[in-house]
Amino acid sequence: MTGYPPFAVTVDLVVLTVRAGDLSVLLVRRGIPPYEGCWALPGGFVGIDEDLPDAAVRELTEETGLAEPAGHLEQLGTYGKPHRDPRGRVVTVAWLALLPDLAAPVAGTDAASADWLPVDRLTPGQLAFDHGRILADGVERARAKLEYTPLAATFCPPEFTVAQLRDVYETVWGSHLDPRNFHRKVTGTPGFVEPVGRSTEGERGRPAQLFRRGSATLLHPPMLRPAR
Amino acid sequence: MTGYPPFAVTVDLVVLTVRAGDLSVLLVRRGIPPYEGCWALPGGFVGIDEDLPDAAVRELTEETGLAEPAGHLEQLGTYGKPHRDPRGRVVTVAWLALLPDLAAPVAGTDAASADWLPVDRLTPGQLAFDHGRILADGVERARAKLEYTPLAATFCPPEFTVAQLRDVYETVWGSHLDPRNFHRKVTGTPGFVEPVGRSTEGERGRPAQLFRRGSATLLHPPMLRPAR
DNA sequence: CAAATAGTGTCTCTGAGACAGTATGAG
DNA sequence: CTCATACTGTCTCAGAGACACTATTTG
Numbered sequence: 001m002t003g004y005p006p007f008a009v010t011v012d013l014v015v016l017t018v019r020a021g022d023l024s025v026l027l028v029r030r031g032i033p034p035y036e037g038c039w040a041l042p043g044g045f046v047g048i049d050e051d052l053p054d055a056a057v058r059e060l061t062e063e064t065g066l067a068e069p070a071g072h073l074e075q076l077g078t079y080g081k082p083h084r085d086p087r088g089r090v091v092t093v094a095w096l097a098l099l100p101d102l103a104a105p106v107a108g109t110d111a112a113s114a115d116w117l118p119v120d121r122l123t124p125g126q127l128a129f130d131h132g133r134i135l136a137d138g139v140e141r142a143r144a145k146l147e148y149t150p151l152a153a154t155f156c157p158p159e160f161t162v163a164q165l166r167d168v169y170e171t172v173w174g175s176h177l178d179p180r181n182f183h184r185k186v187t188g189t190p191g192f193v194e195p196v197g198r199s200t201e202g203e204r205g206r207p208a209q210l211f212r213r214g215s216a217t218l219l220h221p222p223m224l225r226p227a228r
Numbered sequence: 229m230t231g232y233p234p235f236a237v238t239v240d241l242v243v244l245t246v247r248a249g250d251l252s253v254l255l256v257r258r259g260i261p262p263y264e265g266c267w268a269l270p271g272g273f274v275g276i277d278e279d280l281p282d283a284a285v286r287e288l289t290e291e292t293g294l295a296e297p298a299g300h301l302e303q304l305g306t307y308g309k310p311h312r313d314p315r316g317r318v319v320t321v322a323w324l325a326l327l328p329d330l331a332a333p334v335a336g337t338d339a340a341s342a343d344w345l346p347v348d349r350l351t352p353g354q355l356a357f358d359h360g361r362i363l364a365d366g367v368e369r370a371r372a373k374l375e376y377t378p379l380a381a382t383f384c385p386p387e388f389t390v391a392q393l394r395d396v397y398e399t400v401w402g403s404h405l406d407p408r409n410f411h412r413k414v415t416g417t418p419g420f421v422e423p424v425g426r427s428t429e430g431e432r433g434r435p436a437q438l439f440r441r442g443s444a445t446l447l448h449p450p451m452l453r454p455a456r
Numbered sequence: 457c458a459a460a461t462a463g464t465g466t467c468t469c470t471g472a473g474a475c476a477g478t479a480t481g482a483g
Numbered sequence: 484c485t486c487a488t489a490c491t492g493t494c495t496c497a498g499a500g501a502c503a504c505t506a507t508t509t510g
Binding site: 075091 | 235236274275276278280303305306307308309319321
């Protein structure tokens with residue numbers, strides 16, 4: 001194995017949630033150069049005996065203080081331009097995580113402050129390294145996946161109403177959906193959601209049925225994103 | 229940068245084409261251990277100053293003896309289990325390439341023999357390393373992408389008939405499509421294909437119009453894969 | 457002529473979009 | 484009661500699937 005170019009390998013996380021009407025991403029403020037003081041995606045080096053998904057889960061739990069199974073985690077892509085990190089040749093495997101808002105704790109374990117930032121209020125180039133591009137790819141992946149998977153529910157608490165789920169779609173896509181057609185679509189697509197049997201209480205208006213995530217992994221037919 | 233675990237980074241290619249009625253993959257027979265004599269995906273180490281897409285293009289042209297722009301190339305995923313390569317810690321970035329059958333030359337530049345193998349006739353575990361899994365992921369990606377992109381045409385020569393395109397779908401998906409509905413769908417979806425203005429000659433039956441790839445990158449609405 | 461392949465027309469059914477109307481809670 | 488929100492029904496239109504029919508070539 002000697003004689004081959006040595007690389008450093010990292011994982012970086014695009015952790016998304018829906019909170020206060022915004023699609024938001026978990027960012028950390030860098031405490032050391034390069035890009036000191038800049039916002040960056042949470043991440044870190046992969047251990048020499050560590051599998052890539054394990055490294056992603058480890059970073060996710062370290063940064064959110066949360067056990068993993070409460071969300072969705074998938075590989076997003078790998079970024080390795082020769083000079084993306086001025087310290088040396090670093091290839092990073094980026095991961096996309098979708099979490100409910102409950103996952104809010106955000107302990108800054110690395111003595112760096114961490115916070116949720118609305119993705120729409122970030123400008124390209126504002127993030128360290130090539131993290132702006134990685135974030136853009138992650139957001140686009142998430143938007144696309146809401147169309148043909150039931151992953152929107154991973155942004156919701158374990159039990160949720162149809163209106164909460166609709167709010168996720170409207171927030172992530174930035175477009176308005178007809179509540180009546182949405183209700184028909186969600187409850188009519190097999191495996192999308194399953195009724196819990198109880199309803200909300202003490203809210204304004206008629207109580208709403210509570211649902212859990214269904215067993216489907218793919219939506220047939222898909223939820224269509226409005227033209228604009 | 230010192231003090232961080234050193235990795236080797238490679239690129240591996242899932243190069244697919246449609247030939248003789250089979251979806252086939254380009255494989256090389258390994259001439260050295262480990263897995264000596266086994267079939268493996270073509271690939272190699274990334275240079276210390278080389279970008280990842282450049283490394284993929286370089287390997288593709290080396291293995292096929294073909295200039296790149298004649299097909300489609302996209303990142304598939306990254307695989308890095310700690311002991312996937314017995315020689316050391318190797319992380320590989322896998323790429324998916326779709327080429328027309330014309331790309332047949334296949335020069336074994338590394339003194340290794342290379343050949344096209346029908347993917348259906350490969351058994352899991354027959355390939356070196358974790359290449360069986362990588363190939364399965366690539367094939368599934370290709371099958372899915374035919375649904376919502378016009379990429380089926382990258383399996384065809386620059387000018388092709390509707391029947392040739394339909395044959396690509398039927399071969400990749402392994403299912404039968406109604407020729408009349410297919411024709412209506414292909415010619416009716418804006419940007420999918422564009423008529424060249426000429427027709428085939430000397431074939432049996434009525435001559436068929438020739439088409440080129442259209443300008444669309446996404447199919448709206450998608451081509452639906454039959455249930456089975 | 458027949459055979460073969462290309463291409464068109466038509467019918468039906470599913471599902472999306474638009475939107476009126478009903479149900480059930482809080483104050 | 485009013486207001487707010489949940490939920491249902493109905494109409495229309497686009498597009499998929501099934502399949503009969505016409506068109507244009509070779510032998």
